[in-house]
Amino acid sequence: MIHTKSLTKDFVVSKTNTVHAVRAITLDVEPGELVAVLGPNGAGKSTTMRMLTTLIQPTAGSATVAGHDVVSESAQVRRLIGYVGQGNGAGHNQRAGDELYTQGVIYGLDRRAAKRRAAELLEALDLTALTSRKVSSLSGGQRRRLDVAMGLVHAPSLLFLDEPSTGLDPQNRANLWEHILQMRESAATPMTIVLTTHYLDEADSMAGRVVVVDHGEIIADDTAEVLKANLAGDRLVVEADQPTETARLTSLLDGFAGARDIQVEGGTVSARVVNGPRALPEFLRAADHAGIAVGTAQVHRPTLDDVFLTLTGRSLREAESTNNAEDAASTAARKDAA
Amino acid sequence: MSTATSTLSATVPAKRSAARNLFRDTGLVMTRELRPVLHDPFSLVFGMIQPLVFLALFGPLLVGSLGGQADTALGGSVWQWFVPSILVMTALFGTSTVGANLLFEFQTGAHERLLVTPLSRPSLLIGRALKEMVPLAAQAVIIVIVMIPFGFQLYAAGALIGFALLAVFGIGLGSLSYALAIAVRKQEWMFWVVQQTLIFPLMILSGMLLPLESGPEWMQVASHFNPLTYLVNAERALFAGDVGSAAAAWGWLAALVTVAIGLAVGIRSMRRSAD
DSSP states (O other): EEEEEEEEEEEEEEETEEEEEEEEEEEEOOOTOOOEEOOOOOOOHHHHHHHHHHHSSSSSEEETTEEEEEETTTTHHHHHEEEOOOOOOTTTSBBBHHHHHHHHHHTOOOOHHHHHHHHHHHHHHHHTTGGTSSHHHOOOOHHHHHHHHHHTTTTEEEEEEESSSOOOOOHHHHHHHHHHHHHHHHSSSOOOEEEEESOOOHHHHOSSEEEEEEEEEEEEEOOOOHHHHHOOOOEEEEESGGGGGHHHHHHHHHHHHHHHEEEETEEEEEEESOOOOOOOOOOOOHHHHHHHEEEEEEEEEOOOHHHHHHSSSSSSHHHHHHHHHHHHHHHHHHHHOO | OOOHHHHHHHGGOOEEEOOEEEEHHHHHHHHHHHHHHHHHHHHHHHHHHHHHHHHHHHHHHHHHTTTTTTTHHHHOOOHHHHHHHHHHHHHHHHHHHHHHHHHHEEEEESSHHHHSOOHHHHHHHHHHHHHHHHHHHHHHHHHHHHHHHTTTTOOOHHHHHHHHHHHHHHHHHHHHHHHHHHHHTTTTTHHHHHHHHHHHHHHHHHTTSSSSSGGGGHHHHHHOHHHHHHHHEEEEEEEETTTSHHHHHHHHHHHHHHHHHHHHHHHHHHHHHOO
């Protein structure tokens, strides 16, 4: 569905300063996949998506989207893909129903079909009561659902979502995803979805595949499960009942089969293990056997933040600040280009 | 909701084989742009009476300032001189500010939404510029009807041609306004700085509001380099029924040059507006 080859985007800020927003990304997405592109702000997620949706032209490399080249056949690509950008697709002075109708006509529906399609989408996304409301009077969550509806007017087989749930509260995020997944399921063939996000839990729970991007490059690409198991692993966290026993507990954990990366923090001792839920009772038995009383014990399942930390040495949150400088530079570059 | 979702897959839009043409896309963009105007009757009414207010306030002052010599100084009835001015002024302000609407759509994301659709790029510009002609036409009709009882003489053919001329010029100026908006979209305040800096000299140096004949010579010379001068003169000739005059021909030339430059610059900007 998507094939990119060394896709690259540079923003020239000045003669001596070029920002490499996207560096030679090669990515293949098969029909029916749900792929999350995860990375800090300024990592190149949106720039990549804007190239794939024909909004900006790559500096080098190529990309085929829905069977057509994004540069030489951009019109065909636009006809086939759905896109929900970071902003609100509906004009704020327009009425919700009118915007959906207009989109339908733009994609070639006749007036009656466009009206019917608009009504269906409004119904499916719980917006029917707001049909003749002005977009500017809708709430953030309602506007976001309208954006999704607009991206789906022509029932595309490939949908791009650029940070779909940014700025929404958890309840609205859950609600939005419920609708998106429902729309995906109701399609004749499962819609391929590519989304960018910097919410780890979103990538983790929604996507079948997670592509981690940092500094314009893909640094990992697998299912969330595999990424977490291979790159982070579970953590066993134990605390001795008596603080005096911490040293003995540490050496016991150090010698425990499969434990690595031992860390001691105050009275808490932790280690990476392959299978936390299995290792925990084994370790407790060993401690019992050695006569050490364990006060508390738990298993930390890894998050994608742990994955990102392992890959880059920075947590996602730290990365935000380093990449933001580049983000500002690329904004300046775009300003110059204009 | 389950019934709605079940029918969604049944209405997968048919593939459109016919070549999408500029004409149809332009119509779509224009209709979309007109909708909020029509849905907001309040601002519509105010927009319609604004030129009348100006006419009522400025007209008597103009007559007074010419010290009873108005009709000779202006070469005929004062309204015959001033009504075309007001129409040009309305078009000037209406079309030179349209870029601000686009700036807003840049901000919200609505423009980006249209850019990812199959709409042809030029239609995004031409449709918007054409839309401005609809309220302008209504304003023109209202002004003319209101002014007839005050001695304004209507030459229908000339007035129609005059309006067409104004529309051509307006599309050109509107396109330039959009191009300006696209160029300054990262520093929006620049839009108004540039627009205001250009619009007032252009307006005053066209002899639109006050006759330049009473001004210093350098102003009269400068007015010859102002395309708006030719447009204003042409409108006065056309509204006096003088359809085949040289002034009208010069006006058409000025309007056609404006529209050619406006569309060339505007379409080029529109193509690159997602960068």
